[in-house]
Amino acid sequence: MSIFRQSVNSRTDWRKAARSLSKSLEGVYGRVAFVTDDENHPAVAWLVHEFSTVVLVGPESTRRPGLRTVSAATLEDETAAIAELGGLSAVVDARSSTDQERSLRWQWLFYHVQQGGQYVTEHTTTATPWWAEEGLLGDANRSPRDFKESAQSIETVDESDGVVRLRKGRQHVFKVKDENANRVVPARRPLARLAVLETEPGGTFNGSTTVVEHGSEPRLPSQKWNYHHSHVRKVSGGVTIRRDGLALAGDTVLPSSFRHARARSVSNPQLVSFNQEFGRAREHGPTRRLNGSFYDLSSTMSGHFGHTMTETVSKLWGWDRAKEADPSLRAIYRMPHPEFSPTVERALFTAFGIDDTDIEWVHDDVQVESYVWSSYLWQNLTRYHFHPRVKETWSRLREGLVESRPVDRRIFVSRKSTEANRACLNLDEVEAHFSARGFEIVYPETLPFAEQASTFGSARIVAGFAGSGMFSMMFAERLDGVLVLSHDSYTARNEFLYATALADELHYSWSRSQIQHGSDFSTEAFHSPWAFDFAAHGSDLDRSIDRMHELADRQRS
Template identity: 30%
Template sequence: MTLRSRLARAVRRRRLARALKDLDAIAEALTPAEGFLVVYLDEPKQHLVDDLARRLAVEVRMIRVDGSVEAALTALRSMPRPAAILDATSTGNRVNLLRQTVFALPAGAAYVAAGVTPQWTSDVRASAQPREGEGAAAARRRQELADSIDVQTSTQSLGVVRKRGTHHFTLRHHAVEEVLTDQFGADWGEVIAQREAYEYESRATLHMHGEPPHRDKPATISVPALSLRRYRDVTCHLREVTTKGNLVLPDTFRHWQGGRLFHKRIIPATAWFGRLEDRMQQANVRHEAGEFFSFDSAFPTHYGHLTTETLSKHWGWRIAHERNPDLRVVMTHQPNQERLPSWKADILGALGVPLDDILWVTQDESVRVDSLVAAMPQLENPHYADRDLVDTWEALYAGLGPDPAPHNRAAKIFLSRRTRTQRWCTNTPEVEAFMAEQGFTVIHAEDTSYAEQAHIFRAAKVIAGFAGSALFNMMLNPEARVVVLSSRGYVAANEYLFASAAGHEIHYFWAPPLVDQPADGFTVDAYRSDFTFNLDEHRAELIQALA
């Protein structure tokens, strides 16, 4: 350590020591409400804790920071929301400590930094200002900070910030049991069942035609350990958002292995915190007795998300329902949408899920339940698909009943699209005409019932179509050859994951999107981009694959 830095630290410690002597000023700045006060320290100072506890008549909890923001966050995550925070540290980046941890406070609570100069206050304000050249995601998080703090003028070596709004810690699966035990003890719930992690070589026979996306299709599929948990006393919100106290439970997030947890209805503040959208926070919360299973989804009326994310939790339903035959299902009822579309009822009904007593949550009403059972998914796009998903797919097809017309099914089918909102193939009529010339029956999935679709897919020898959810019933026919026509910007891997688990021969034919993915990143615009499929370029290989 240089002489200058040692002198600077000594000055900060003297300033902090002077500030901490004025407990009256600190008490006035903190003005904690009901609850407890958190004090950040570099080393234990029990006399300070005792003095504050007497002066403020509240419980005081110490967090030893030692310059580590993560140490503060880890400790805060295992507590309910504190009534106030006092930063009594003299080391580390104290502005960043506030930026990262102030979100733990409830609305109106005070964050007080002792022993600071007016420069600290200026730096806090500056940290919430826009930065030139900053990425969109970082700019949104900085704006969330600006909207969440009220920086007051510093006095008597005290910096004071008041919190706006309410935020939650966003939990990951690897931490959930430890954090819940720390906060709630053994009463948080239990792990009902676990599946061990394993790897397998993809069973797909993969063929690529044209220039593929930058993301490779992994030859080895790594399936993580999966848990089935029973949580006590949690609140179910719209679109699978589930909270307990100041925590968002990890089952909320469908891309749970992502670098940052993301949900469209949760505004990100930092890697550790998010804010439920206003409608969710303002919704009435009622209590419903009993035990429930989460068959909810971030996209409740989207066929593709049901057949990937929801079905991949069925393993947990089987176990939980056997333990508790009175188990009910919780789902979202989207505004202006059919509560239970026929295809959704057909799929869940075929799997033995009772549909006549569903607990519905809406944007106007969340539900606090006695207990909620939630299963980690057997599939996460684009990372893994558990081989045992095949058991669910077979049970689904069996539950639909026998094919009423087994001898009148097309051997070759092409799944086309009418929807032009995203990933529209601009020469769709040309592609459909070509497929018809090759002996394919052109199908639009929305024209038939789900059971009829299932039987059509089951009987086909070759299944072709534009990439996306219309092809997902390939899961019901592991013997078919699958041909996928796709934009290179569409980097989802659902069809490949299905094929990896079930053993399909699968051919991808790639077309350049109108908006391409960046070489080292991802954009939604490219993911949704329209494209033109060049039949002349692919004709020979396509005819061979379709034969």
């Protein structure tokens, strides 16, 4: 049975309650959201008398001339509607009629209240302190984590005038997804003056790469996917750029902060996320102000090669149009620490045509006057896909980095360190096996970046261990074949995406990881050591190797 019933008027003195709320919110700015079933509720007149911006939130039938109203039939509707109002100075709940209702609605809507703002609802001093009783709803809570965070966010409690006022002591931030940004950002931040500088249409990709998998049930996604409209956007009015690409416009997290910007629940290492909509920014240092407009090329894991190759590269596409719109625009890249040398990043930017004098390298938190970003053209999670426009970026980088050489190499991409993530415990045996069968063993991390690009650019066949060492496949104009060795707990599919874009044929060989995922995703399993199982998969591997040679020889003849 639903815990929700029709709200009824109580003995609450709304005149006093509205006046007390107004006094207690001095210095706190933002709209007041009044959640109700009744447009003629007695609180409306008193709230409008005390506050200049009151918004009614309620069912479709809730309308009051001269007052902004947003329709919301359910709690999910309420939080979606209120999200577009921006940070609120207060939420006043007159829709709940029981403590169970009040508790659940508070767990959904308290996040929208700014730090220092208040959540108000009808209450008597003899009633249950529902904001402190997690067991009141049991399994009906939004989640144990949401209840705990909401409870810990209460700074003070005031019970008077027939209401309870919960003052909020923490600031939460709203996570904007890429597909909603054109609507939500200007709604939440009207002074930010969001402008869309370029739009790349979406469509459907139909890959034609032949895919072969050994050692496991099929694990690779479909080669057919829908890719979304992608945009180059600009906002003004001050945006803070923090470590790991976290971009904040006040209490709004911009989509550039999320490398999986179209995932169901987006995240960033510098956010403590509680649900799909809200998180809390981690502690940070002082913020330095930078005048001017900046195009963000940071990744969500600053300084990590793999994240640079998949994230930063997939954001380069909008630079030309943004620079054309504002010739004073500069690129900005957030480094992990002052001693970091952005060798790879500088080489990529130079190859793309961005002059070094047009790049601001920062290692601290900065606030920029105007902020420009482009949609990611690459997503390596859940709905794995890329936008075909990213291949134009690869081509431009190839022209700037790859030396002209005969395209005839057959390389096996290995790694020097056996202590790295996903360490192959019989690496020497694997290398010897490939070397004896005509493959050149390469260690990309030991090569100058331009030489690494040229090595892949002159390859016909790329084989190797799954991981960021394989990402330089992007520098190949095309590949006859790709052969990937991986373990069954590795859920990233970057190698699949590169091969789908560039290769005629792709073979995967799966072995079992030492640590397995349980009922939930496990980071330890994802990075688990493993060994290639020659006893179980050696014959299949040899057939794949023979096929790779056959493909390359066919092209040569």
